[in-house]
Amino acid sequence: MKPLTGKQKRFCDEYLIDCNGTQAAIRAGYSPKTANVIASSNLTKVNIKAYIEQRMKEIEDEQIADAKEVMKYLTSVLRGESEAEIVVVEGDGDGMSSARRITKAPDEREKLKAAELIGKRYGIFTEKVNVEGAIPVIIHNDLEDDEDDST
Numbered sequence: 290m291k292p293l294t295g296k297q298k299r300f301c302d303e304y305l306i307d308c309n310g311t312q313a314a315i316r317a318g319y320s321p322k323t324a325n326v327i328a329s330s331n332l333t334k335v336n337i338k339a340y341i342e343q344r345m346k347e348i349e350d351e352q353i354a355d356a357k358e359v360m361k362y363l364t365s366v367l368r369g370e371s372e373a374e375i376v377v378v379e380g381d382g383d384g385m386s387s388a389r390r391i392t393k394a395p396d397e398r399e400k401l402k403a404a405e406l407i408g409k410r411y412g413i414f415t416e417k418v419n420v421e422g423a424i425p426v427i428i429h430n431d432l433e434d435d436e437d438d439s440t
Contacts, residue, residue: 290336300331301340305348360410366395366403 293301296317303313310328319327331337354362365371372392380386395403408414 290339293336293340297331297334297337298340300328301337301344304328304332304341305344360407363403363407367400367407369394369400371395 299317300313303316311325314324314328315321374392376388378386378388
């Protein structure tokens, strides 16, 4: 696969910002008059498509939580190790009040929800009964007996 030129790489990086090929071409330094054609052409080139796909995968990996990260977070909530920032309004007197931010540990409802989600993940709270084993099936043909009686 051909390596990208500097301008093509800039085009790809700009394209990843808003997925607008024409604007990405202009920002990468292509002529505004031909930016639309250049963008269409660039987006069909194998090496450019591969680079964009690779970068999108990297961005996805960085920004989207995976199952392990979610389980770590839920466990920290369950154990009361996480903190949340909340706004508290306090009366100052004379009908005045002020708001301030405080951090707090998870309450029982939040811990219970985290426990429930972890339990669902591991199948702890299942109400289904799993029955395993072999059950013999016997097929009996009653039609033969009926035919003998009718003659």
